[in-house]
Amino acid sequence: MEIIAIANQKGGVGKTTTAVNLTASLAAKRKRVLLIDLDPQGNATTGTGLDKNDLALTMADVLLDGVSLQEAIVTSPAGFDVIGTNRELAGIDITLMGQTNSHELLKTAMTQLVTDQANGQKKPYDYIIMDCAPSLNLLTINALVATDGVIIPMQCEYYALEGLADLSQTIERLTELNPKLYIRGVVRTLFDARNTLARDVSAELQTHFGDIMYKTHIPRNIRLAEAPAHGMPVIAYDRWSKGSRAYLKLAAEVIEQSRGK
Numbered sequence: 001m002e003i004i005a006i007a008n009q010k011g012g013v014g015k016t017t018t019a020v021n022l023t024a025s026l027a028a029k030r031k032r033v034l035l036i037d038l039d040p041q042g043n044a045t046t047g048t049g050l051d052k053n054d055l056a057l058t059m060a061d062v063l064l065d066g067v068s069l070q071e072a073i074v075t076s077p078a079g080f081d082v083i084g085t086n087r088e089l090a091g092i093d094i095t096l097m098g099q100t101n102s103h104e105l106l107k108t109a110m111t112q113l114v115t116d117q118a119n120g121q122k123k124p125y126d127y128i129i130m131d132c133a134p135s136l137n138l139l140t141i142n143a144l145v146a147t148d149g150v151i152i153p154m155q156c157e158y159y160a161l162e163g164l165a166d167l168s169q170t171i172e173r174l175t176e177l178n179p180k181l182y183i184r185g186v187v188r189t190l191f192d193a194r195n196t197l198a199r200d201v202s203a204e205l206q207t208h209f210g211d212i213m214y215k216t217h218i219p220r221n222i223r224l225a226e227a228p229a230h231g232m233p234v235i236a237y238d239r240w241s242k243g244s245r246a247y248l249k250l251a252a253e254v255i256e257q258s259r260g261k
């Protein structure tokens with residue numbers, strides 16, 4: 001079982017799109033996957049066809065009431081397992097402030113999940129993918145403490161290099177809380193190959209961070225933006241779109257990384 005957090009402190013860079021579509025693509029490649037939504041906006045939850053306000057149990061119950069991850073899992077209309085989230089998770093920083101180990105709640109729950117699955121004779125997940133909020137709040141810290149690797153979606157715009165240097169530093173600092181933490185890869189998102197700046201920035205990223213860059217670029221593709229409104233990953237909405245094919249390629253790269261370990 002490998003745990004992957006999709007994180008970037010910036011909003012609108014394609015975190016949720018990557019979380020949903022990478023999970024769906026891994027599932028399409030017959031991997032056992034679980035998607036955990038850790039952004040109170042609940043966009044990843046909605047993106048799999050679930051009604052975020054009609055869930056019996058959410059990540060709020062897991063993190064605030066000690067419900068097990070196993071109990072909170074639902075099979076989404078997209079066909080894979082999801083633990084959803086909604087606004088109930090919004091004030092968690094304040095609720096848990098001062099509680100010792102508040103940054104380790106998810107890690108503890110993950111350990112329990114492994115035991116629960118073994119006891120229930122379930123095959124363990126190949127991948128658990130977590131969609132993070134665009135900030136370094138307590139939820140994101142929980143994700144980064146519980147995870148093995150981080151995938152960083154990044155737009156190829158002017159401040160990308162600086163942004164990535166900052167993020168690497170943040171992750172470096174967090175290895176104090178999670179020695180396993182590492183950047184699994186950076187994926188260039190919302191990519192427009194006709195845009196000269198985007199091409200230049202992409203090349204710069206390749207020069208300076210080549211060893212952690214995925215080869216796959218996710219193009220700016222209208223189908224990727226439309227799919228969530230239909231509660232579907234793009235692979236279900238338009239299998240042959242550029243966006244769908246790009247996320248399948250990214251999933252192949254992620255699986256290839258697992259082989260190398």
Ligand code: ADP
Pocket residue numbers: 010011012013014015016017018043134189190191218219220221222224225226228243
């Ligand atoms: P984040 O989770 O980082 O805030 P999102 O994944 O929600 O970012 O993406 C922000 C917006 O951009 C959404 O409306 C989404 O549908 C759209 N979007 C994301 N990636 C793409 C893409 N490759 N092509 C077109 N639209 C995209």
Ligand code: MG
Pocket residue numbers: 015016017039043132133134
């Ligand atoms: Mg998001």
